[in-house]
Amino acid sequence: MSVAIENFVKAIYKNNMHDIKDTKPGNIAKKLGISNAAATDMAKKLAAKELLNYEKYQELQLTEKGTKMALNVIRKHRLWEALLFKMFDMSLHDIHREAELLEHQTSDLLAEKISEYLGHPKFDPHGDPIPNALGEITTKNTSISLSEAKEGQTYMISRLMSDDKEFFEFCAQNQIKYRNTLTVSKQFVNNKMTQILIGSNTIVLNEDFTKIIYVDEN
Template sequence: MSVAIENFVKAIYKNKINDVKNTKPGNIAKLLGISNAAATDMAKSLASKNLLNYEKYKALKLTKTGEKLALNVIRKHRLWEAFLHKTFEMSLHEIHREAELLEHETSDFLANKISDYLGNPKFDPHGDPIPNANGEITTIDTSISLSNTKEGKNYIISRLMSDDKEFFDFCALNGLKYGNNVLVTKQFSKNKMTQISINNSTILLNEDFTNIIYVNEIN
């Protein structure tokens, strides 16, 4: 499959999973930086290949074949992120940038070798689940966004859902890392802000951050 096709089905899958945007061609076009017409043409072409279902003015839906292709690309991306982070200690933004390139040049054989070398990880350094060799995600996501947490509760960071360099730079400076513990000290619901305590420091976050930092409660 071409890079354009792989990126297109991956974008549809991720938009659907993230549940923040629908999967109409216009939204996929914006995500990929292409014109609406190009996205519509691609959708029609992939529908003819049985990779998705296309109806005019409707959200795009991947077929089972299309979803398997998307998950295969995502598997390679996240395995590369895990490898680059472990081997070269690259930042979360750097590993994402490089994995975007490497995912398209990686055979299934090499992906399996990388997975074996890493001990078959279930999650990448951002906390995103890594599909297995059969294109299946076997983990159950019970995490919630920081914006939906309760005051006085302790949580563990389980996912950082972004590809923005400034976001990751901020997280690195403040210890907001996958696997680290945070205490929610105050929810300012009217102003949509959350105050947390981490590494003996107090941080006030707005919803731009709390909506993309996911956590699990520590019982």
């Protein structure tokens, strides 16, 4: 399959897994940086290939075949992120950017070799689950967004759901890393802000950040 097709089904899968669950062609177009017309044309093309279900003005839904393709691409992407992070200690933004290129050039055989080399990891350095070779995510998600966390409780950072360079630079500068611990000292509900204590630093984060930082009770 082409890079464009793999990126399209991956975008639908990832959007469907987010809270907003908006998989209409216009939203997928925005995510991929293409026109609405191009997204609609692609949706019709993939519907003919039985990779998704298309109905005018409705959200796009992947078929079982489409979901398997998306998870296979995501598996390769996240394995590359784990390998690049381990071998070169690259930034979270850089490993994501490189994995975007490498995922499409990786055979199933190479993906399995990378997985074996890494000890079959279940999560990538962002905390995202890595599907297994059968396209299954075997881990249980118990995390909540930082915006939902309770005051006075200590949590472990379980996932950083972004691909934005500035976000990762901010996180790196403030010890906001996968598996680091933090304490929620105050939730400013009306202003949609959260004050946290991480290491020796007190930081106030707005909702743009707290909705993409996920934590588990420590």
